[in-house]
Amino acid sequence: MARFVxxxxxxxxxxxxxxxxxxxxxxxxxxxxxxxxxxxxxxxLPKGGQLLLIEYAENDExxxxxxxxxxxxTKKIVYGIDSIKFLYEEVLIPLNRHSYxxxxxxxxxxxxxxxxxxxxxxxxAIAATNKGIPxxxxxxxxxxxxxxxxxxxxxxxxxxxIIALQKEFGIKREDSIACSELLTMVLTSRSFFGEMxxxxxxxxxxxxxxxxxxKTSFDWDKLEQGNGKPKLLVSIGTTFDxxxxxxxxxxVIEAFGGAEMTVVVVSDPDLFAGWPENFxxxxxxxxxxxxxxxxxxxxxGGHNTxxxxxxxGLPMVVVPIAYDQSHVAGRVVRVGAGLxxxxxxxxxxxxxxxVEEILNNMSYKEAAMLIGDSFREAGGTETAADLLEELSVxxxxxxx
Amino acid sequence: xxxxxxxxxxxxxxxxxxxxxxxxxxxxxxxxxEMDITMESSFTxxxxxxxxxxxxxxxxxxxxxxEQIDFTGWLSNMDLxxxxxxxxxxxxxxxxxxx
Numbered sequence: 446m447a448r449f450v451x452x453x454x455x456x457x458x459x460x461x462x463x464x465x466x467x468x469x470x471x472x473x474x475x476x477x478x479x480x481x482x483x484x485x486x487x488x489x490l491p492k493g494g495q496l497l498l499i500e501y502a503e504n505d506e507x508x509x510x511x512x513x514x515x516x517x518x519t520k521k522i523v524y525g526i527d528s529i530k531f532l533y534e535e536v537l538i539p540l541n542r543h544s545y546x547x548x549x550x551x552x553x554x555x556x557x558x559x560x561x562x563x564x565x566x567x568x569x570a571i572a573a574t575n576k577g578i579p580x581x582x583x584x585x586x587x588x589x590x591x592x593x594x595x596x597x598x599x600x601x602x603x604x605x606x607i608i609a610l611q612k613e614f615g616i617k618r619e620d621s622i623a624c625s626e627l628l629t630m631v632l633t634s635r636s637f638f639g640e641m642x643x644x645x646x647x648x649x650x651x652x653x654x655x656x657x658x659x660k661t662s663f664d665w666d667k668l669e670q671g672n673g674k675p676k677l678l679v680s681i682g683t684t685f686d687x688x689x690x691x692x693x694x695x696x697v698i699e700a701f702g703g704a705e706m707t708v709v710v711v712s713d714p715d716l717f718a719g720w721p722e723n724f725x726x727x728x729x730x731x732x733x734x735x736x737x738x739x740x741x742x743x744x745x746g747g748h749n750t751x752x753x754x755x756x757x758g759l760p761m762v763v764v765p766i767a768y769d770q771s772h773v774a775g776r777v778v779r780v781g782a783g784l785x786x787x788x789x790x791x792x793x794x795x796x797x798x799x800v801e802e803i804l805n806n807m808s809y810k811e812a813a814m815l816i817g818d819s820f821r822e823a824g825g826t827e828t829a830a831d832l833l834e835e836l837s838v839x840x841x842x843x844x845x
Numbered sequence: 846x847x848x849x850x851x852x853x854x855x856x857x858x859x860x861x862x863x864x865x866x867x868x869x870x871x872x873x874x875x876x877x878x879e880m881d882i883t884m885e886s887s888f889t890x891x892x893x894x895x896x897x898x899x900x901x902x903x904x905x906x907x908x909x910x911x912e913q914i915d916f917t918g919w920l921s922n923m924d925l926x927x928x929x930x931x932x933x934x935x936x937x938x939x940x941x942x943x944x
Binding site for chain 1: 872876889890893894895896897898899900921922923924925926928929
């Protein structure tokens with residue numbers, strides 16, 4: 446049996462797929478641990494999984510700093526290309542720099558056969574390299590590597606940030622080691638990712654859909670009351686701030702308040718004093734259970750929500766806000782599974798028209814179903830676990 | 846029509862009008878009506894264009910001018926800060942010089 450360790454950033458969308466892959470590895474009898482800055486991850490780990498917390502106990506200042514990184518990404522209003530600069534300069538580089546020493550210690554302590562590090566947790570790749578432990582990479586935001594093609598200078602800038610950090614920790618190379626040369630698992634299908642030549646160690650394993658263990662309550666009765674009328678899910682994820690949400694949902698209310706449809710909204714119900722009668726508003730929804738009952742989705746283009754929507758074969762309207770979401774939205778449009786709107790510019794009537802279009806014109810749903818099929822064919826969680834198992838065997842044999 | 850325009854040399858006003866037309870095609874007429882597009886307008890801050898919109902804008906310029914101007918090459922050489930601060934005037938000047 447092998448010892449695996451996942452190294453994850455404190456970002457839900459990047460963590461969730463590792464929980465599913467890790468659960469399969471645990472079921473197959475392996476030992477699996479997660480290295481993270483976030484203490485609360487422990488409660489979400491699959492049964493038998495260990496949390497290896499990055500801690501700097503001897504120094505309070507450093508400890509406080511750890512906490513600062515947990516929600517740093519939510520602290521600033523960002524939009525468009527500007528957000529890439531923010532993501533690297535103010536989130537990823539400081540986060541990785543801060544985590545590096547802790548990762549080194551935890552690798553010594555756990556002695557994994559194989560490291561699986563997130564593509565934005567390059568400190569994991571650097572630490573594994575310096576410790577001589579083989580590592581693989583999970584690309585949980587595949588659009589990020591697509592940037593290479595579309596805006597090469599931006600990609601180069603990103604890579605230079607990573608190279609500078611690598612040098613700080615003693616790796617004298619002029620290329621980024623964030624994506625493993627052994628195995629880089631891209632969590633989407635080739636047909637959704639689009640044309641691009643990639644080295645052969647890049648494997649498209651499909652999205653790894655994470656089913657939450659805990660039951661999230663939901664007003665199923667109210668959803669069924671809207672019998673026969675279209676049902677829509679509207680969600681812009683968890684990372685964006687209050688003002689973004691307020692301006693967005695104001696337009697959602699104007700577009701669909703009182704309409705002949707049921708609208709499920711993922712939001713803090715207290716965002717507004719009241720919501721229209723035909724809305725179901727909950728802070729959390731059982732998204733995977735809910736999707737098969739719906740007709741369409743409006744979202745911000747977060748990779749996980751988009752993948753879950755396509756897996757359910759539903760058309761969508763994507764309203765990207767920042768980071769790689771513009772590219773994810775571009776892919777949704779390119780494969781014909783939906784429409785996109787500009788977050789700052791769109792008005793209620795555009796949202797209304799776009800939703801009517803994706804619900805009435807069946808071509809969107811058909812395209813979504815095709816991509817959903819490509820995801821299933823790519824294999825997902827089981828395939829990812831198989832690939833990691835194969836590598837761990839190689840790694841154990843070569844070491845012993 | 847495209848080929849007729851691209852063989853004649855445009856002055857900066859004409860280039861500006863053409864760029865405004867491309868921006869309109871990318872982001873939609875009704876939004877442009879509410880904007881005050883000037884030579885100083887920046888793509889990210891003022892026009893609120895995201896990366897995919899900037900890419901499709903640059904594809905329009907490429908289609909229009911063809912071999913005459915290596916616009917995508919020029920754009921792809923910009924670093925992040927230059928791209929964030931890119932305004933319409935810079936593009937108009939570049940095209941004017943290249944003709």
